[in-house]
Amino acid sequence: MPFEVTATRKRPQTFEELAGQSFVSATLISSLEQGRIAHAYLFSGPRGCGKTSTARILAKALNCEQGPTAHPCGKCDSCISITNGSSLDVIEIDGASNTSVDNIRQIKDEVLFPPNIGRYKIYIIDEVHMLSMSAFNALLKTIEEPPPYIAFIFATTEPHKVPATIKSRCQQFNFRLISVDIIFELLKQVALETGIEAEEEALLWIAREAAGSIRDAYTLFDQIASFSGTKITAQNIRETLGLVGLDSLNALFRAIIKGNSKEAFVILDEILMQGVSPEQLLTDAVNYCRSVLLIMNDIKKEDLIIAPRAAFEPIVIESLSKSQVEYSIALLLDAYRHLKESIEPRHEVELAIAKLCHLSSYISPHELFDMLHNIQRTFKTNEMHALSLNENKSSELLINKTTNNESSDRQILLSELRKKIIGKLRNQNLFLASALDKSAEWQSKHNGLIIPVSNRVEMDILLRFEALIMETAAQVLGKPCAIEVRYLSGQESSENSENCNLRPQLQPKTKSNEPRSQTSVPHDCETIQGEIDQKKVANERPPKKSNPSLQENMEIIGEKEVSPDSLEHTFETQQTGRSDNDEKIASTNQIQFSDNLEQNKPKESEAHVIDVVCKVFKGAVIGTKLSYEPSNPEKSSFAFNLSRNTSYSSELSNQSEEFTDIQDEEI
Ligand SMILES: [Zn+2]
Numbered sequence: 001m002p003f004e005v006t007a008t009r010k011r012p013q014t015f016e017e018l019a020g021q022s023f024v025s026a027t028l029i030s031s032l033e034q035g036r037i038a039h040a041y042l043f044s045g046p047r048g049c050g051k052t053s054t055a056r057i058l059a060k061a062l063n064c065e066q067g068p069t070a071h072p073c074g075k076c077d078s079c080i081s082i083t084n085g086s087s088l089d090v091i092e093i094d095g096a097s098n099t100s101v102d103n104i105r106q107i108k109d110e111v112l113f114p115p116n117i118g119r120y121k122i123y124i125i126d127e128v129h130m131l132s133m134s135a136f137n138a139l140l141k142t143i144e145e146p147p148p149y150i151a152f153i154f155a156t157t158e159p160h161k162v163p164a165t166i167k168s169r170c171q172q173f174n175f176r177l178i179s180v181d182i183i184f185e186l187l188k189q190v191a192l193e194t195g196i197e198a199e200e201e202a203l204l205w206i207a208r209e210a211a212g213s214i215r216d217a218y219t220l221f222d223q224i225a226s227f228s229g230t231k232i233t234a235q236n237i238r239e240t241l242g243l244v245g246l247d248s249l250n251a252l253f254r255a256i257i258k259g260n261s262k263e264a265f266v267i268l269d270e271i272l273m274q275g276v277s278p279e280q281l282l283t284d285a286v287n288y289c290r291s292v293l294l295i296m297n298d299i300k301k302e303d304l305i306i307a308p309r310a311a312f313e314p315i316v317i318e319s320l321s322k323s324q325v326e327y328s329i330a331l332l333l334d335a336y337r338h339l340k341e342s343i344e345p346r347h348e349v350e351l352a353i354a355k356l357c358h359l360s361s362y363i364s365p366h367e368l369f370d371m372l373h374n375i376q377r378t379f380k381t382n383e384m385h386a387l388s389l390n391e392n393k394s395s396e397l398l399i400n401k402t403t404n405n406e407s408s409d410r411q412i413l414l415s416e417l418r419k420k421i422i423g424k425l426r427n428q429n430l431f432l433a434s435a436l437d438k439s440a441e442w443q444s445k446h447n448g449l450i451i452p453v454s455n456r457v458e459m460d461i462l463l464r465f466e467a468l469i470m471e472t473a474a475q476v477l478g479k480p481c482a483i484e485v486r487y488l489s490g491q492e493s494s495e496n497s498e499n500c501n502l503r504p505q506l507q508p509k510t511k512s513n514e515p516r517s518q519t520s521v522p523h524d525c526e527t528i529q530g531e532i533d534q535k536k537v538a539n540e541r542p543p544k545k546s547n548p549s550l551q552e553n554m555e556i557i558g559e560k561e562v563s564p565d566s567l568e569h570t571f572e573t574q575q576t577g578r579s580d581n582d583e584k585i586a587s588t589n590q591i592q593f594s595d596n597l598e599q600n601k602p603k604e605s606e607a608h609v610i611d612v613v614c615k616v617f618k619g620a621v622i623g624t625k626l627s628y629e630p631s632n633p634e635k636s637s638f639a640f641n642l643s644r645n646t647s648y649s650s651e652l653s654n655q656s657e658e659f660t661d662i663q664d665e666e667i
Helices: 022-033 051-063 077-084 101-110 133-144 180-194 200-209 214-228 234-241 246-258 261-273 278-296 314-319 322-341 345-356 365-380 382-389 404-428 430-438 456-464 466-477 489-494 498-502 515-520 523-531 534-539 548-553 564-588 595-599 604-617 647-654 656-664
Strands: 040-044 090-094 121-126 150-156 171-174 443-445 448-453 482-487 621-627 637-642
Touching (some): 051 077, 051 090, 051 150, 090 101, 180 214, 200 214, 200 234, 246 261, 246 278, 246 345, 261 278, 261 345, 278 314, 314 430, 404 430, 404 466, 448 456, 456 466
Parallel strands (some): 040 150, 040 171
Antiparallel strands (some): 621 637
């Protein structure tokens, strides 16, 4: 017996066998049972989902010797001839190759003759949308008032190309994509029938790959069966079709999350050397990220995710945020779109992977917006208001209320605070929580916390999420809390001067108005301050950071302590800094306070907001403007621009409308 392809062999012969189209079959069965037979039907839907099969079943139902019936016997001459395609009364026409008006005229002439044997003369026109306009027009009259023995069944994958005049004369049925579950079950059945042992994972892969088309699934199954013999395994499919295994993708993304581009490139090379095409790699990587995103969204439906959750590297799911995964998908899809025009597809993949290695420092515009909103909110609180307006009414933090001889109490309080903050953050950002966990003993400073770290990785993470730490600390304390991340005393010199360089501790130069605060400023603040040579700072390039786009934008922004008695001097320091850095700033055009701000000494609150915004955006701010009216806070507003010359900030500029809105929003 000659080999018959599965798609043909498994073609459904009754409405009941029609997979995944229960609405269509139920409606047709019901209308046949009630004898309501239309002159024209239009079946639309994606390829390989059963349109032509349904048309043939309908033809059999109409012409079966025991019919018209909803359950054609499949045994009578009429049924057999329709199944074989030899029936004289069922005429199948390919719309794609019979597009002209002449072809339709021929049909018009033929319909005048009654059927040869059967009850009905049935025209099945596939890909009907390919007919020319004049052909459609020629058809119009015929399908409106055909002889009673005529039925038209049109099938199309593109119903929108069928003129409305035709559609309105047809009973329309929309066929759906078949779900992975159903295809999977059908494949299992085929494997059983053909005596092929198939792994579930392999069949699930085929089902997913078929993308809702049962015909595609059968064709793929045949292809795989032909090289697999009697046993189909996922491993076999991967090797033969050059697919990327989940293990390789896990390894690749582990390297990406670590930001280890060297390791990522090595893995990438290994994958490509196995014969995987760049296209396939990108496709599989997108599917991988998509599955991770679905898992993050707590979607458990198995047919949507490429593998069970346990098969995914836990660190990928735990350490990335949803927006980072979304960004990865966008980036990979973008690389895929560029493949065709690229001089070398491999370069596109490498570029995408290189960009992904900065994934951990990606912040979405939405997150930035949230950060900003939090600043606004913090600023709005009474405490902050008091801080800005009334130096004498300094609201000290709980931890600062203790005096020197209560240092052990303070440590207990600090360790409590540390525990609470880390505990809170653990739910939101595991990476950050573990970085905080690794930090050395926290210290209190005049108006907040000092978090000492021992290496650059931790420094980077903490700096990046500084706003989040501040927010969490404020939640725990019930008061605003400044955060300062610095290297451990021993590390400062060994780890090079980058920390000081990057975030010089610009302390107020003049004496504080408030004697009490002098005693509460921890001694190490002063030590660091002494160590910094401001001129040196001004002349040095900013250090390398994990995110190069940010780094290019990095400008020296003094991290000023936000405390009531430093506010006034903060701006003075900025101005001094500006004159020191004048040349540099002019050339890089990165921080420009408006003239207005320079001429008129800003209000303390203004300097404070500029300070906070600069901190959050770490140098990406190219201009800020604030108008704050202490007498009427409701009328205050502030605005700022972000640099547009890097990919990082072009993301931001997409959201510029949103940011502009803030201008109008009242603080
Ligand atoms: Zn029959």
